[in-house]
Amino acid sequence: MKRRDFIRGATAVALPLSLGGYSARAMGLSPMLESLAELTALADRxxxxxxxxxxxxxxxxxxxxxxxxxxxxxxxxxxxxxxxxxxxxxxxxxxxxxxxxxxxxxxxxxxxxxxxxxxxxxxxxxxxxxxxxxxxxxxxxxxxxxxxxxxxxxxxxxxxxxxxxxxxxxxxxxxxxxxxxxxxxxxxxxxxxxxxxxxxxxxxxxxxxxxxxxxxxxxxxxxxxxxxxxxxxxxxxxxxxxxxxxxxxxxxxxxxxxxxxxxxxxxxxxxxxxxxxxxxxxxxxxxxxxxxxxxxxxxxxxxxxxxxxxxxxxxxxxxxxxxxxxxxxxxxxxxxxxxxxxxxxxxxxxxxxxxxxxxxxxxxxxxxxxxxxxxxxxxxxxxxxxxxxxxxxxxxxxxxxxxxxxxxxxxxxxxxxxxxxxxxxxxxxxxxxxxxQTFATNGIRVQNYPNPVSTNTTFEYTLPYTSRVRLIVVDAQGHAVTTMEEQQAAGTYNINFNAASLASGAYTYRLETERGWASGKMIVAR
Amino acid sequence: MALLDKYPATLTAKTAEHLLRRTMFGATRADIAALTGKSIDAALDTLLKDQTAPAPPIDPTTGQTWVNGTARTNNDGQYNNYMKAWWLGLMATQPLSITEKMTLFWHNHFVSSYSAVNDTRYMYKQHALLRRYALGNFKTLTREISTDPAMLRYLNGNRNTKASPQENFARELQELFTIGKGPEISAGNYTTYTEQDVRTAARVLTGWTDNPTTVTSTFNLNQHDTEDKQFSAAYQNTIIKKRTTASSPNSNVGLDDLNELLDMIFRQTATSEYICRKLYRFFVNFDVTPTIEKEVIVPLGKTLRDNNFEIKPVLRQLLGSTHFFDNNIIGCIIKTPLDLIIGMVRQMQITIPNSTTQTGFYYSYFDQLRSLAASLQQDVFELPNVAGWSVYYQEPLFYQIWINSATMPSRANLGNTLTNGWTLVNRATSATMRVTFDSLAFLQQFPNPEDPNKVIDNLTQNFFAIDLTSEQKDELLTKVLLPNLPPYEWTMEWNDYMKTPNDAQKKAMIKAKLDALIKYMMLIAEYQIT
Known part of the structure; x- marks a missing residue:
C-alpha cells in the first residue's frame, strides 16, 4: 500500500505538511498519532x-x-x-x-x-x-x-x-x-x-x-x-x-x-x-x-x-x-x-x-x-x-x-x-x-451569479444556434419550482431571476434547447 | 513467402498432432498414426470429408428418442441433459473428422441457449441444422438460421411484427452473425451498418412465428411490413422494394425479403472477412494483427466469396497454410474445457461404456463430463449470451478468460479425477459402475516402458503441445517420478512387476509412481495449452 493512503481518505481534515515524510512510529505517541490512527481507519474503504x-x-x-x-x-x-x-x-x-x-x-x-x-x-x-x-x-x-x-x-x-x-x-x-x-x-x-x-x-x-x-x-x-x-x-x-x-x-x-x-x-x-x-x-x-x-x-x-x-x-x-x-x-x-x-x-x-x-x-x-x-x-x-x-x-x-x-x-x-x-x-x-456541478452538451453553457443566492440571481447562457430555450429550476425533491421559455438566435443571454419565494437549500437548473442542454446547481442561502 | 502458402512438408507425428488437436478434441495415438507421413492435402481430404448424420439422442431409460414429439414434456429438463451428453459422446467417439469442432464453431456463432428457448426439440432441430451445414454454405446456413424455430424464440424473431418491430434478431444478425460491427464513426453509425439499418432490417424480418407442434416456422403476411425498406449508405442505400402479388406470391414474400436482405449483407466484403476472422480466432490464434488481417483474413474472405460462401475451401486454405504450422502458433490456444476434458478421455483412451449395450452408463459418463465442463464455464446448449463464449471476442484477454482463480484449481485437479476414477449411475436401474484409468496399461502402448527416461520422453510428447526443455524433463524424472531414488529403481520395479503382473502389491507400488507423474503433468501450465 502506498504511504499516502494512511493519511488520506478524509478530505475535510487538513494535515500539517511536515507529516508527509514521517512514519507513525517515528512520531511516537502523541495526539497526532491518535488522529492518524483514526484516519487510517477511515482509509479502509x-x-x-x-x-x-x-x-x-x-x-x-x-x-x-x-x-x-x-x-x-x-x-x-x-x-x-x-x-x-x-x-x-x-x-x-x-x-x-x-x-x-x-x-x-x-x-x-x-x-x-x-x-x-x-x-x-x-x-x-x-x-x-x-x-x-x-x-x-x-x-x-x-x-x-x-x-x-x-x-x-x-x-x-x-x-x-x-x-x-x-x-x-x-x-x-x-x-x-x-x-x-x-x-x-x-x-x-x-x-x-x-x-x-x-x-x-x-x-x-x-x-x-x-x-x-x-x-x-x-x-x-x-x-x-x-x-x-x-x-x-x-x-x-x-x-x-x-x-x-x-x-x-x-x-x-x-x-x-x-x-x-x-x-x-x-x-x-x-x-x-x-x-x-x-x-x-x-x-x-x-x-x-x-x-x-x-x-x-x-x-x-x-x-x-x-x-x-x-x-x-x-x-x-x-x-x-x-x-x-x-x-x-x-x-x-x-x-x-x-x-x-x-x-x-x-x-x-x-x-x-x-x-x-x-x-x-x-x-x-x-x-x-x-x-x-x-x-x-x-x-x-x-x-x-x-x-x-x-x-x-x-x-x-x-x-x-x-x-x-x-x-x-x-x-x-x-x-x-x-x-x-x-x-x-x-x-x-x-x-x-x-x-x-455543471454539465453541458453540444456547446451550450449556463451559469448563474451570484451563487449562493440571497434574493436575485442572473442566469447567463450561451447558445450556439437558434433554438427554443427552456430554463427549469428544480428543488432537492425533484419538483420544478419555475420554468421560463423563450426563442433565441445564437448568442449569449441573461435571464434575471428573483429567488425570494424559494426556501433555502440546493436547487438544480437545467437549460434545454432543441439540440442539447446544460445544467448547474444553485444554493439559496439567507 | 506468404502466410497462406500451402504447407509444403509431409506431416510428422508432431505436426499431425497439432492439426488434430485444433480440428478435433485432443489427439489419439491412432489418429496421429493415420495422418503421419501424409501430405497436408491428403490429411485435409480426410478431415473435411462429409459425415453422415448421427442418430438422435435417446432417453436411456426408455431407449427411445423424444425429439420428434409434438409437444414439450415435463421431462424436458432431463432430456436437455441427455442431449448434452449425446453431443459430448459424439465428440469423444467421432471418426477422424473436423465435423464436431465445426458444429461447435457454429453453435458458438449462431447462438441459442436452452434456458431461453426452453424446449429440447427446438434445440435439437437447430443443432441438426448446424451439423448439416457444418462444412456447408455459410450464406445458406444464415438463411436457414434466420427462420430456425429456436432462433426465432431465442432472439424474439417470433414476436417481430409490422405494428411493433422487434430489433433483437435484426441487430445480432448484423452485429454478430454476418457483417460485424465496425468502429462507431458517428452517432449510431457503426461503419458497416447503422442503428437505422437495425430498425430497417427488423422491418424486413417481420411476420415469422414458430409452431410448437411441428417445431417449424411459418410466415404470416398480415404481420409483415410490406412497404419499401431503405438502408443507409453503409449498404449503398439499398432499397428492398414493396412486392407486388405478381412478382411474389403471398406465401413467398417473407423468404423473398429475407433473401434480398442477405444478398445485400453478403455483397459487402466485411461479411466474408468477419466470419474468416472468427474462424481464425477459433482454430488458429486470437491475435489478428494488421499483418494477419492483410495476409490471412482478407485473402480468406476473397476465397469465401469466390466460392459462393462455401466454407470448405476456406478451411482448407487456412488449416493447410504454412502459417497454421508456424512455431508461434503451436500451443498458443488455451484449451477450452471441452478440449481439456474430451481431449483427456480420447488421449488417455479411458474406457467409454458401450452406447448400445450400456446405454445408461454411456449417458451417465458423458453427463458427468458435461457437468465438469460446465463448471469450467463451457456448457453446450447453454451459451452465456448471444455473442457466445467471450474467449473468442473479449479483448485483451481472449483465451485467458478460461483461466482464473475460480477455474484454475479445478483444471489443475483434473489429474486427481482421472487417477481416482469416478462412478457412473444407470438412471433406469440405479446400478453403478466405476470408471478407472489403468495408467500401467496406458504406458505399455509406448516403447521401452522400463526405461524411465523414455517414459518421460514418450509421455511428455503425448501430453503436451510443445516440447519441454531437458531441465523440465529432468525435473519430472528426479523430483516427480523418482524423488530421492536412482533411475534404475524404476527399471527394477517395472521388470519386477512385469514378471508377476497380478501381484497387487507390486502393481500398486509402481502405479502410484506413475500416477503421481501423470497427475503432475496434468497440473502444470503446459498441459493447459493446445
Whole structure:
C-alpha cells in the first residue's frame, strides 16, 4: 500500500505538511498519532460493484411519476400502475418490488443518479459493457478496467511484489467463475475470482507447482506465464480468503441460498469484509436484464421477469446493508450498480423493450449522501426514441475515486485520464461537488451569479444556434419550482431571476434547447 | 513467402498432432498414426470429408428418442441433459473428422441457449441444422438460421411484427452473425451498418412465428411490413422494394425479403472477412494483427466469396497454410474445457461404456463430463449470451478468460479425477459402475516402458503441445517420478512387476509412481495449452 493512503481518505481534515515524510512510529505517541490512527481507519474503504447484466430498463425501475401520460402511452403494454409505484417524491417512484431499496432511500442510504450513460451511446451489449468497464469514450478502446487501473496505481508492481506486509490480501475479489474487464490492470487481472471461499481453498490445496519457471519465447510461452501467474495467485490467496470467510458470520438474514444469486454473492462479500480482508474492490453480477420480451405479466404488470430481477436486487442490497450494519462495517463500504445501458422508452409488441441508452445508477451505503441526483428523464424530448444523457457514468467513477477513495489529482488522472465533474455522492463532500456541478452538451453553457443566492440571481447562457430555450429550476425533491421559455438566435443571454419565494437549500437548473442542454446547481442561502 | 502458402512438408507425428488437436478434441495415438507421413492435402481430404448424420439422442431409460414429439414434456429438463451428453459422446467417439469442432464453431456463432428457448426439440432441430451445414454454405446456413424455430424464440424473431418491430434478431444478425460491427464513426453509425439499418432490417424480418407442434416456422403476411425498406449508405442505400402479388406470391414474400436482405449483407466484403476472422480466432490464434488481417483474413474472405460462401475451401486454405504450422502458433490456444476434458478421455483412451449395450452408463459418463465442463464455464446448449463464449471476442484477454482463480484449481485437479476414477449411475436401474484409468496399461502402448527416461520422453510428447526443455524433463524424472531414488529403481520395479503382473502389491507400488507423474503433468501450465 502506498504511504499516502494512511493519511488520506478524509478530505475535510487538513494535515500539517511536515507529516508527509514521517512514519507513525517515528512520531511516537502523541495526539497526532491518535488522529492518524483514526484516519487510517477511515482509509479502509471498500467498494462493491454490482453489475446488472443485459441492460436494465431504467424507467420501469425509477418511474417518472410527473410524466405518467407520456409513460402510459409510450409503453402501454408494460406500464406499471401508478398507484402501485413506491413513491420517493411526488415526481419519482420505485418499482413495486423494490420495497427494501425504498427503505434504504428513506433512511438516507441510497442515492439515485438519473439519466446515466455516455455521449454517443452504443447499443451493443458487448461494446457498451466494455465502455462501462474500461471507462472509455465511445470511440476509444481500452484494454484495462477502470477499477483495475485504480488498483494498479495504488499497488504498484502487482503481482510481483504481492502479497506483502501492508497488503496481504487480494486487491480485488470477483464472486464469479470469470474475470471481468473492470478489474483488469496493465499487467494482470488485479482480482481473484471465486465462487465459494471454502471450495476454493479445498481445490487449491495440493495443486502447487515447484520449479517449471522457464517458458519458450512464443505465444504459447506467454499463455503459460499467464496460467502460472493465476495458479500462483490462487494458491497465495486461497488461505487468507478462506480464513476471513470462516472467521465471520453473516448477522442479517439473506434470501435462502440458491434462490437469489446476488444475495448469495453479497453474503460472501459481507463475510470477507467482516473477516478482515483489506481487499478494496469487490465485484458481483446479476444477469438477465435483457428483457426484449415478456418483461411483465400481462394480467399484473407488477409481476414478471423484470419484477423478479428488481426484487432480487432490492432484497440482496437491503440484506447486505443490514448485515454490514450489524457487523459494524457499514461506514467502510460503498456500493454501486451499473448496467451497460437502459432500454428504449417505447415498448415493443412482445411486452418487452429493446436496447436503449440512459438509465439510473444506484449508489448505496451508510456514507452515501442519500437522495436523487438529477431530474426525471424527459419522456417527450427523446433522442431517436432514447432518453437523453444527464450524467456521464465516469462522473460517478470520478466522484467515487475522489470522495470515497480520496485519490489526488495525479492518481485520479492515472485512472480516468481526464476531468469529469463530480456529483455529491458521499456525505461531507457536498460543498465541493455542488460548487463544481455543471454539465453541458453540444456547446451550450449556463451559469448563474451570484451563487449562493440571497434574493436575485442572473442566469447567463450561451447558445450556439437558434433554438427554443427552456430554463427549469428544480428543488432537492425533484419538483420544478419555475420554468421560463423563450426563442433565441445564437448568442449569449441573461435571464434575471428573483429567488425570494424559494426556501433555502440546493436547487438544480437545467437549460434545454432543441439540440442539447446544460445544467448547474444553485444554493439559496439567507 | 506468404502466410497462406500451402504447407509444403509431409506431416510428422508432431505436426499431425497439432492439426488434430485444433480440428478435433485432443489427439489419439491412432489418429496421429493415420495422418503421419501424409501430405497436408491428403490429411485435409480426410478431415473435411462429409459425415453422415448421427442418430438422435435417446432417453436411456426408455431407449427411445423424444425429439420428434409434438409437444414439450415435463421431462424436458432431463432430456436437455441427455442431449448434452449425446453431443459430448459424439465428440469423444467421432471418426477422424473436423465435423464436431465445426458444429461447435457454429453453435458458438449462431447462438441459442436452452434456458431461453426452453424446449429440447427446438434445440435439437437447430443443432441438426448446424451439423448439416457444418462444412456447408455459410450464406445458406444464415438463411436457414434466420427462420430456425429456436432462433426465432431465442432472439424474439417470433414476436417481430409490422405494428411493433422487434430489433433483437435484426441487430445480432448484423452485429454478430454476418457483417460485424465496425468502429462507431458517428452517432449510431457503426461503419458497416447503422442503428437505422437495425430498425430497417427488423422491418424486413417481420411476420415469422414458430409452431410448437411441428417445431417449424411459418410466415404470416398480415404481420409483415410490406412497404419499401431503405438502408443507409453503409449498404449503398439499398432499397428492398414493396412486392407486388405478381412478382411474389403471398406465401413467398417473407423468404423473398429475407433473401434480398442477405444478398445485400453478403455483397459487402466485411461479411466474408468477419466470419474468416472468427474462424481464425477459433482454430488458429486470437491475435489478428494488421499483418494477419492483410495476409490471412482478407485473402480468406476473397476465397469465401469466390466460392459462393462455401466454407470448405476456406478451411482448407487456412488449416493447410504454412502459417497454421508456424512455431508461434503451436500451443498458443488455451484449451477450452471441452478440449481439456474430451481431449483427456480420447488421449488417455479411458474406457467409454458401450452406447448400445450400456446405454445408461454411456449417458451417465458423458453427463458427468458435461457437468465438469460446465463448471469450467463451457456448457453446450447453454451459451452465456448471444455473442457466445467471450474467449473468442473479449479483448485483451481472449483465451485467458478460461483461466482464473475460480477455474484454475479445478483444471489443475483434473489429474486427481482421472487417477481416482469416478462412478457412473444407470438412471433406469440405479446400478453403478466405476470408471478407472489403468495408467500401467496406458504406458505399455509406448516403447521401452522400463526405461524411465523414455517414459518421460514418450509421455511428455503425448501430453503436451510443445516440447519441454531437458531441465523440465529432468525435473519430472528426479523430483516427480523418482524423488530421492536412482533411475534404475524404476527399471527394477517395472521388470519386477512385469514378471508377476497380478501381484497387487507390486502393481500398486509402481502405479502410484506413475500416477503421481501423470497427475503432475496434468497440473502444470503446459498441459493447459493446445
Amino acid at each position: 471498500y467498494l462493491v460493484l454490482i453489475q446488472l447484466a443485459g441492460g436494465n430498463d431504467g424507467i420501469n425501475t425509477v418511474i417518472p411519476l410527473d410524466q405518467m401520460s407520456a409513460y402510459n402511452s409510450l409503453r402501454s403494454n408494460i406500464a406499471l400502475p401508478e398507484n402501485r409505484v413506491l413513491k420517493l417524491t411526488n415526481a419519482t417512484g420505485l418499482h413495486p418490488s423494490m420495497v427494501g431499496m425504498k427503505s434504504l432511500y428513506d433512511a438516507g442510504n441510497l442515492a439515485i443518479v438519473q439519466g446515466v450513460t455516455y455521449p454517443t451511446a452504443n447499443f451493443s451489449h458487448f461494446r457498451s459493457t466494455d465502455i462501462w468497464m474500461s471507462g472509455s469514450d465511445y470511440n476509444e478502446y481500452l484494454s484495462t478496467g477502470w477499477a483495475g487501473r485504480y488498483l494498479d496505481n495504488q499497488f504498484p508492481n502487482y503481482p510481483a511484489d504481492y502479497p506483502n506486509a501492508s497488503m496481504p490480501d487480494p486487491l480485488a475479489i470477483q464472486i464469479s467463475s470469470s474475470s471481468s474487464l473492470t478489474l483488469k490492470g496493465v499487467n494482470a487481472p488485479m482480482g481473484v475470482s471465486l465462487q465459494d471461499p471454502e471450495a476454493f481453498n479445498r481445490l487449491v490445496s495440493g495443486t502447487s507447482v515447484n520449479g517449471f519457471t522457464t517458458t519458450p519465447d512464443t505465444a504459447a510461452g506467454k499463455q503459460i506465464t499467464y496460467i502460472r501467474q493465476v495458479q500462483a495467485q490462487s494458491e497465495t490467496y486461497a488461505k487468507v480468503i478462506q480464513k476471513a470467510n470462516a472467521s465471520a458470520k453473516n448477522l442479517a438474514t439473506y434470501t435462502a441460498a440458491g434462490v437469489n444469486p446476488l444475495a448469495d454473492q453479497l453474503a460472501i462479500v459481507a463475510r470477507l469484509i467482516a473477516g478482515g480482508l483489506k481487499t478494496r474492490v469487490y465485484m458481483v453480477t446479476l444477469g438477465g436484464f435483457d428483457t426484449h420480451a415478456q418483461q411483465v405479466v400481462a394480467t399484473d404488470r407488477t409481476l414478471g421477469t423484470h419484477a423478479v430481477l428488481l426484487a432480487r436486487l432490492s432484497e440482496a442490497m437491503t440484506s447486505f446493508q443490514q448485515d454490514l450494519k450489524l457487523l459494524k462495517m457499514d461506514d467502510k463500504v460503498l456500493g454501486m450498480t451499473f448496467s451497460e445501458f437502459g432500454r428504449r422508452v417505447g415498448s415493443n409488441a412482445s411486452s418487452g423493450t429493446d436496447h436503449g441508452s440512459a438509465a439510473p445508477v444506484f449508489v448505496f451505503g451508510k456514507s452515501v449522501k442519500g437522495g436523487i441526483i438529477g431530474t426525471n428523464p424527459s419522456l417527450t424530448s427523446l433522442d431517436n426514441g432514447n432518453l437523453r444523457m444527464q450524467y456521464d457514468f465516469r462522473q460517478i467513477y470520478a466522484s467515487i475515486l475522489k470522495q470515497w477513495f480520496g485519490t489526488n489529482n495525479s492518481e485520479y488522472s492515472a485512472v480516468l485520464g481526464k476531468d469529469f465533474t463530480q456529483l455529491p455522492l458521499i456525505q461531507g463532500t457536498t460543498s465541493i461537488a455542488e460548487e463544481q
